[in-house]
Amino acid sequence: MGIGDLADGVARGVERLGASVSAALFEPVVRLGVTGLSRAGKTVFITSLVANLMDRGRMPGLVAASNGSIRAAWLQPQPDDTVPRFDYEQHLAALTGPAPHWPLGTKAISELRLSFLIQPTGMFGALRGARKLHLDIVDYPGEWLLDIALLDQSFDHWSQATLARLPDRPAGPEYLAALAAADPAAPFTEAAAQALAAAYTAHLVATRDAGYSDCAPGRFLLPGELAGSPVLTFAPMPRPADAPRGCLWREMARRFAAYKARVVRPFFRDHFARIDRQVVLLDALGAIHAGPQAVEDMRRAMAEILAAFRPGRSRRLARLIGFRRIDRILFAATKADHLHHSQHPQLTAIMQAMLREARDRADFAGARTEALAIAALRTTTEETISHHGSPLDAVRGTLQDGRQVALYAGDLPDDPAQLLNPARQGAAKWLDAAFSLMQFRPATQRLKPGDGPPHIRLDRAAEFLLGDKL
Ligand SMILES: Nc1nc2c(ncn2[C@@H]2O[C@H](COP(=O)(O)OP(=O)(O)O)[C@@H](O)[C@H]2O)c(=O)[nH]1
Numbered sequence: 001m002g003i004g005d006l007a008d009g010v011a012r013g014v015e016r017l018g019a020s021v022s023a024a025l026f027e028p029v030v031r032l033g034v035t036g037l038s039r040a041g042k043t044v045f046i047t048s049l050v051a052n053l054m055d056r057g058r059m060p061g062l063v064a065a066s067n068g069s070i071r072a073a074w075l076q077p078q079p080d081d082t083v084p085r086f087d088y089e090q091h092l093a094a095l096t097g098p099a100p101h102w103p104l105g106t107k108a109i110s111e112l113r114l115s116f117l118i119q120p121t122g123m124f125g126a127l128r129g130a131r132k133l134h135l136d137i138v139d140y141p142g143e144w145l146l147d148i149a150l151l152d153q154s155f156d157h158w159s160q161a162t163l164a165r166l167p168d169r170p171a172g173p174e175y176l177a178a179l180a181a182a183d184p185a186a187p188f189t190e191a192a193a194q195a196l197a198a199a200y201t202a203h204l205v206a207t208r209d210a211g212y213s214d215c216a217p218g219r220f221l222l223p224g225e226l227a228g229s230p231v232l233t234f235a236p237m238p239r240p241a242d243a244p245r246g247c248l249w250r251e252m253a254r255r256f257a258a259y260k261a262r263v264v265r266p267f268f269r270d271h272f273a274r275i276d277r278q279v280v281l282l283d284a285l286g287a288i289h290a291g292p293q294a295v296e297d298m299r300r301a302m303a304e305i306l307a308a309f310r311p312g313r314s315r316r317l318a319r320l321i322g323f324r325r326i327d328r329i330l331f332a333a334t335k336a337d338h339l340h341h342s343q344h345p346q347l348t349a350i351m352q353a354m355l356r357e358a359r360d361r362a363d364f365a366g367a368r369t370e371a372l373a374i375a376a377l378r379t380t381t382e383e384t385i386s387h388h389g390s391p392l393d394a395v396r397g398t399l400q401d402g403r404q405v406a407l408y409a410g411d412l413p414d415d416p417a418q419l420l421n422p423a424r425q426g427a428a429k430w431l432d433a434a435f436s437l438m439q440f441r442p443a444t445q446r447l448k449p450g451d452g453p454p455h456i457r458l459d460r461a462a463e464f465l466l467g468d469k470l
């Protein structure tokens, strides 16, 4: 190696150092977490948000877009080399292409970096000069977030709490029957563990499909590459009076601990701990449609999520993820395009009441929180139909099979308590209300240059999440 090579190496080292120092000093990064249970609308939300941040014609509610501070926005390679990239181009093509359709479900974490060039407007803005801001959007399953409750629980404690809920939950009795047939004190066999884990997973799937949010361990629903591994092959089980070494119960308890140590903790340490701003997408209309128990469960899930973000959260978690703190959390009811705008205030009020209670329940203070009713992609047009001779504010959309239909989702009460009280009191169904839902497909778009896909209040969501940074 000659002097030249050496000098070159040194120079390049300095350059590299220089680049990272300047990036750290002058180019701030905001990490935006986007979560929600499977099918809550994360993929559609991120796709439409990014498209509408690049083409800002439909974002009047985002101040930095309407006053022209955002000079440019473009996609860049993300900083995390081992996290899959969010497949923005393919999702956008699905939603806005010639035969629009919903993107395929994704089942793991992914990430996308959107960078902005910002030139503040106004008298002093011009003096300050343009600056860059990087927005790293991290899409992760809400099922993983709910696993946070497991971190502070022993297998014993978790089993007791879970088994107590099962009699009333979908496919819960089937799991209890499978459990009754097993002997926790008997020597462990893989077949027994697999049978129980399968029955428990079937219960979780049925629970989620019935609109409940409470479905830990989250990886049982979204196993990815861990499918079939021992950390995902356990199930809740009461502690036998005598638990000899090598018995089924002991191995289940060991696997539960391994799940926390090897799956839950790394996720919180590597991803969750680095998030600055969070949006939680909730299918509130879906829960209302599913009934009071699903609404109550959603409210409990909101409290649990807030507890995960609470500054004074458990010592174990604080040690794990340090003191960095999320400072804004948005709870967004997606798919508000299923309602005529005259009903949006009621949906917003329900969300805000749930959020208020969740804050109380989780004893939450610190971060700013907000609840909104939005549609990341508007699939409907509004229409007033005649129902038994009186006008009804409805929406019109296209079903998957191509039929055009009008939808009236139901009477949302002006006072959220009319839904939330029966939900809290454990009502089995709504007394005098009926709610319907349909699955519309995305409408064919003819986007004007400069316009992103049509949405409802996505600009308000962006203003709350990012406005102060832009
Ligand atoms: N009408 C309407 N439906 C939506 C919207 N966003 C999501 N959906 C529906 O919800 C489904 C799941 O959305 P997706 O983004 O894939 O959910 P994810 O599993 O959380 O990523 C989609 O296939 C659509 O049927 C929206 O803004 N409006």
Ligand SMILES: [Mg+2]
Pocket (backbone or CB within 6 Å): 042, 043, 044, 105, 106, 107
């Ligand atoms: Mg997705």
